[in-house]
Amino acid sequence: MTYRSALDRLVPMRNGRLFTIVGGVFGLVGLVLLCVGIAVAASTASFLASADRADGTVVALTARTNTTRSSSGHVRTSTHWYPTVRFTVDGRSYSFQSSTGNNPPAYEEGDGVPVAYDPDDPSDARIASFWSAFLAPLIVGGLSMVFTPIGAVLFVRGRRIQRLRARLWSQGRQVWAKIERVGRDLGTEVNGRHPYVVHASWQDERTGRTYTATSDNLRNDPGPRLRGRTHVRVLYDPADPDRNLVDLDALPSPADGS
Template sequence: MHNGRPLTLVGAIFALAGLVLLGVTVALTASTASFLASAQRTEGTVTGLTARTTTSRDSDGYTRRSTTWYPTVEFTAGGRQYSFQSSTGNNPPAYREGEGVPVAYDPGNPSDARISTFWSAFLAPVITGGLGAVFASIGTILFVLGRRSAKKR
């Protein structure tokens, strides 16, 4: 019989990784919420889509290519035209050229702008939060099972 130490160690590592991811989630959410709270809003237009293709090789040796489309958006603030490329891409593309999109921008620095939709703003925190919750939960369960197993010996 094993004494539960490996299970406790793996659980602790998973729980710690989960807590780190949850901390990253809080920081990302706070940063995005702060930006959106002070941002001005306007309507922008998608002027182009930039394709970024990544290539990976799976364990069977097959090469896989994946293309993600990043919209470029133009908007007007203070009588000047600004343009930015979204940091969030999609496959298939989430927008079409010529489509109107909501834009949030820093009034002190209009070149700091983002598409102002829930998924564009909060995709990263949703992903890190989900992974953090899963890792922390699994880690806690493994840790508790490992401790119980060690106490039974």
């Protein structure tokens, strides 16, 4: 199932507020990352433009290992090697460790590398190759290109769902649908738990077609709340009954059934 079709499937049955909030957070993070990437790239370009050049030599490689644990408990380790470079200015030796690491190592001990350094403070230096200088802002900028579009899609989708729900509340056609199942939605996980949902169905008198409505995700079991009831109110769009919402709070009148 594609990302878009999954979202479309959620339209009639989920509250768009979560999409809007998550989309806004993703979009904000994306914009912040974009600004950081631009600022770092501009700072690097400015440094390189005013820096002097020297020939350096890789004198050591330092391994740094990071360990991460996924939500499923899987542990993953990754190791990157950071080169230490030595160069000479006016007969004085300087060295620095690159802030960019690679796996596999981009250099070996003894490799010659171009060095850019601040003429007023030669200890402020970095490898002058494009990838070493601009890898960090490229990574940050790339992350922003991931977060921002996803955030925009989620935010727009959330706003559409909220408008649809508002329209259904005010203009939707009412039907009392038969409760088919009350239980956990095993296909969804929120904070490590499967939420409860209520499934109800009704038959469209115009077409004879049977439609199913699913409630919003519920933290607590709605069984006790629905005890003794066989129907719940559903508000749907007559032009597209698959667009619907379940109102668990409405109580049927004797004429509507129980």
